[in-house]
Amino acid sequence: MGFYAERIVPRIVDAACGARAARPLRRRVCAGLAGEVVEIGFGSGHNVPFYPPGVTAVAAIEPSDLGWGLAADRVRASRVPVRRAGPxxxxxxxxxxxFDAALSTWTLCTVPDPLVVLRELRRVLKPGGALHFVEHGLAPQEDRRVRRRQRRIEPLHKRLSGGCHLTRPTVALLTDAGFTVTEVDVFYQERVPKPFAAQSLGIALSPGPGGPELSR
Structure with a gap:
């Protein structure tokens, strides 16, 4: 990783993900979380104020040392124990x-291998454990013009934003990884240009006993 990726991108992500408009979505996606939670793409901790009372502990997965440093005040102020558990x-x-549950907020767009990440989440979740997610990605199928714009913009956007994709199909990725999507709301975020605004917010369950086996 170079200077831009290590020192600049985490600050851009901190500012963008800390936007006031994201707070209602964070509140929605965190609602109902309980027990021990693993959060991937923890970033600078913007979800911490929205963990509900049922959460007993959070294991944070975050690759950026700077991102974790920017989260320090939020982690210290948290009523829920939060530890950085891996990169x-x-x-x-x-x-x-x-884990009882997992949380992913605007993370699957950037991770290098989203299917690998999702299968790992399935592995560490208890049978029937819930993954709460909100992700931006590929626009709805009927919005072909928006999809074309996303594909044109994506190469430059990835370079400027640390590898963030605009065209990943969130629900399809979850299904391909073996999750069962039980709730999903697909919508455009208000006051955001449409190529960046297609959101999927919901819950996906890890298979219970007798569900499909993970491929190793």
Whole structure:
């Protein structure tokens, strides 16, 4: 990683993800979380104020030392114990079936191998554990013009934003990774240009006993 990726991108992400407009979505996606939670793409901790009372502990997965440093005040102020547990969602340092729930907010757009990350989340979730997610990605199928704009913009956007994709199909990725999507709201975020505004917010469940096996 170069200077831009290490020192500039985390500050851009901190500012963008700290926008006031994102707070209602963070509140919605965190609602209902309970027990021990693993959060991938923890960033600078903007979800911390929205953890509900049922959450007992959070294991934060965050690759950026600067991002974790920017989260310090939020982590100290948290009523929920939060520990930085690893840097890479593709190889989570936990035993199978460790967590009651998982949280991903605007993370699957950037991770290098989203299917690998999602399968790792499945592995460390207890059977029937819930992944709460809000992600931006590919515009709805009927909005072909928006999709074309996303594909044109994406190469430059990835370079400026640390690898963030605009065209990843969130729900399809979850399904391909073996999750069952039980709730999803697909919408455009207000006051955001449409190529950047297509959001999917919902809950996906890890299979219970007798569900499909993970491919290793």
């Amino acid at each position: 890479d969602g593709r190889s989570l340092p936990f035993e199978d079936g460790t």
